[in-house]
Amino acid sequence: MFARVIEADFSQQALFDELCQHDKASQSGAVVTFTGRVRDYNANGAIDGIELEYYPGMTEAALQRLLDEATTRFNLANAGIVHRVGRLENQAQIVWVGTCAAHRQDAFNGASYMMDMLKQSVPIWKKEWADGSPTWVAAKGTDSDAAMRWLTDDKDN
Amino acid sequence: MKVKFFAQIRELTGTASVEMAVPENATVEGVRQALMARGPSWQEALSVNVLCACNQTLCDGATTVSEQDEVAFFPPVTGG
Numbered sequence: 001m002f003a004r005v006i007e008a009d010f011s012q013q014a015l016f017d018e019l020c021q022h023d024k025a026s027q028s029g030a031v032v033t034f035t036g037r038v039r040d041y042n043a044n045g046a047i048d049g050i051e052l053e054y055y056p057g058m059t060e061a062a063l064q065r066l067l068d069e070a071t072t073r074f075n076l077a078n079a080g081i082v083h084r085v086g087r088l089e090n091q092a093q094i095v096w097v098g099t100c101a102a103h104r105q106d107a108f109n110g111a112s113y114m115m116d117m118l119k120q121s122v123p124i125w126k127k128e129w130a131d132g133s134p135t136w137v138a139a140k141g142t143d144s145d146a147a148m149r150w151l152t153d154d155k156d157n
Numbered sequence: 158m159k160v161k162f163f164a165q166i167r168e169l170t171g172t173a174s175v176e177m178a179v180p181e182n183a184t185v186e187g188v189r190q191a192l193m194a195r196g197p198s199w200q201e202a203l204s205v206n207v208l209c210a211c212n213q214t215l216c217d218g219a220t221t222v223s224e225q226d227e228v229a230f231f232p233p234v235t236g237g
Contacts, residue, residue: 036237052236053164055229058213083236095237115237123210124236125164136165139233 001071002080003063005054009093010082019098024077028100030107034115040090042137048129050137052085052094055123059083062122066114074110076101081114083124113150120147158224160188162202163231169202179222185209186218188228206232 002018016033023031038050067079078100088094095118099110126137161174170192179188189207193200210229211220222228 053167054236055161055163055210055213055231058210058229061213119234119237121215121234122236123163123231123234125232126235127164136232137235139235143237 001064001067001078002082003060003067004082005056005059005063006082006084007086008084010084010096012093012096015080015082015096015098019078019080019100022078023100028077028102028107030101030104031098032104032107032111033096033098034111035093036095036115038088038090038092038094042128042130044130046130047090048131049087049089049092050094050129051087051127051134052083053125053127054083054085059123063118066117066122069117070099070110070114073113074099074101074106076106076110079110079114081118083118083122085124116143116146116150119143158188158222159227160192161227161229163229165232166202166207166230169198171198179224181223183222184218185211185216185220185222185228188222189218189230192230203230208233 012035041047063081067081070076071079076099080098082096084094097111097114099107101107127134128137158177158179159174162170167173189203193203207230209216211222212227
């Protein structure tokens with residue numbers, strides 16, 4: 001498993017290879033990866049890149065906890081998560097998650113769970129630039145709803 | 158005790174961290190109140206929409222803290 005906060009760009013192929021190399025089942029039937037990129041717009045119009053701030057130490061620990069939770073919950077054979085910080089241009093890669101599991105549903109669910117919970121529980125803050133000035137992004141209700149979906153499932157189980 | 162600030166809260170207070178003395182049996186809420194008394198910008202930064210962590214774990218205001226702890230205040234997260 002790997003959880004990283006980095007400034008430099010990443011290679012999806014390199015992360016995929018690393019994920020599969022340490023796959024505990026050595027040949028999981030399903031590998032799912034997700035990559036998030038910077039959109040070039042927000043609700044008010046065009047934007048010109050973003051900037052991400054984090055809490056060194058706590059952010060890495062929170063990412064690691066997400067990996068542990070997803071691994072247990074979806075019986076993953078391996079999982080990884082990488083989040084970039086600093087100034088990022090439009091269309092740049094921001095975040096990557098990858099999961100290995102025996103079957104696709106667990107791999108999809110594990111990746112989806114990590115992204116939903118990341119947006120709710122990992123200390124990272126986003127600023128959007130437009131017309132040369134930055135604005136902090138407000139937390140979205142839809143992100144909270146997405147995370148609640150998993151928490152509600154917990155209650156039902 | 159070390160207190161750290163992030164994002165809007167860091168910008169409004171004008172600092173990423175402060176050292177402050179805390180009385181025995183202090184709580185995170187007590188620390189927040191003491192910081193808000195520092196002036197209008199501190200009041201604005203810490204009055205609403207604030208999450209807190211003690212030793213890099215999310216906590217609530219009732220958490221008790223001592224000199225050795227690291228407390229942090231920050232807004233709801235927006236990563237991903």
